[in-house]
Amino acid sequence: MRKPSVRLAFVPLILSVALAACSGGGEPGQPPPPEVSVVTLAPQTVTLTRELPGRTNAFMVAEVRPQVNGIIQERLFTEGTVVKAGQPLYQIEDSTYRAAASSARAQLARAETARTNARALEQRVSELSGTRYVSAQEHENAIAAARQAEAEVSAASAALEAANVTLGYARLSSPIDGRIGRSSVTVGALVTANQPQALATVQQLDPIYVDLTQSSSELLQLRRELEAGTLESGSELPVTILLEDGTPFVHEGTLAFSEVSVDPTTGSFGLRVVVDNPDHVLMPGMYVRAVIGSGVRQNAILVPQRGIARDPRGNTSAMVVNAEGLVENRQVTVSRTVGDQWLVEEGLAAGDRVIVEGLQKIQPGIPVQTVDFEGSGGASAPAAQPAAPAAPPPAEAADTDNAADAADEAHPDAAEEAADAPGSQQ
Secondary structure: OOHHHHHHHHHHHHHHHHHHHHHOOOOOOOOOOOEEEEEEOOOEEEEEEEEEEEEEEEEEEEEEOOOOOEEEEEEOOOOOOEEOOOOEEEEEOOHHHHHHHHHHHHHHHHHHHHHHHHHHHHHHHHHHOOOOOOOHHHHHHHHHHHHHHHHHHHHHHHHHHHHHHHHHHOEEEOOOOEEEOOOOOOOOOEEOOOOOOOOEEEEEEEEEEEEEEEEHHHHHHHHHHHHHOOOEEOOOOOEEEEOOOOOEOOOOEEEEEEOOOOEOOOOEEEEEEEEOOOOOOOOOOOEEEEEEEEEEEEEEEEEEHHHOEEOOOOOEEEEEEOOOOEEEEEEEEEEEEEOOEEEEEEOOOOOOEEEEEOHHHOOOOOEOEEEEOOOOOOOOOOOOOOOOOOOOHHHHHHHHHHHHHHHHHHOHHHHHHHHHOHHHHO
């Protein structure tokens, strides 16, 4: 009857042995400082750019219009092709103008014949002017007639030239090199001189203009920075053109000029960029964006965007590791983005270590372990996982059973007594 009591007496001993085995008999150690990735700031020379919207316009535009009346007799070009300056485009029926030119040519021949007779008469009268056979009045009349004949020849020659010019207008030619569009008239159409509707339009596309718009406030800010010496002029920097799908155009442009007045309705002014377009990829009227250099900043401080935080009021700050290895919350001022980085105006200096990864594990004033940020471009590393929760009750029961087994091994006599007890056979 005493054996069951002996077995119950060993239960506290078994539990104490199990707890001692689990605890290890030592105090828990302090957790190590959290590890964060930092970027050590260094001064850089940065080209500041601005992306501006714009549209393309032809370098030269010529509208082909008739200068004489008539019926279109022939179209001498293929729509949409490249034409050269002086290449014939249209032929207007010119029989009337040819007849006028022939008449003017005949008038010139008549005037030249009259001039020959007048010159001969003047020469004979001049030879006899010293004799009593020719009076002084006859001599003067002969000289006047010769001069009048010269004038008539000049007038007839001018009339013939005018007739030939009018005849030439019947054949319309391209005034410039470029690509010609569609024709607005067909063969047999009646056209009139200086009509408002153009027969066709020729546009020179290589090079091509890109007309941009920029806010006048940005211009004022740029001028202030140039005057203060914090920015160097970037007017000679090339301009990168971005197509409608965002891909950069293969040829860079140059800034040609800027407008001298601001549009009062939009508060912006115009810029014009000249871009080489040998393959005619850019066409007039296309919407593009231009990355234009506004200036060069020396000794600029750039911080990755992931290292800058904003509060609800819009204030910006950065977590910095100071010389003591402690986290410090630093208020900073940023002005613009340069790629995936912020341009810092105030608050940070060269040599500062800005935390860019592990921000979820820190707070101001705590020590941290730092590693250099490799700049993989991916998302920040996830924060350290919290400590594992306590083991569920079944696990505790299993640990108790294991502890009991260990106690049995340590006390074999007690185990044998427990096995011989009458209740153990139940």
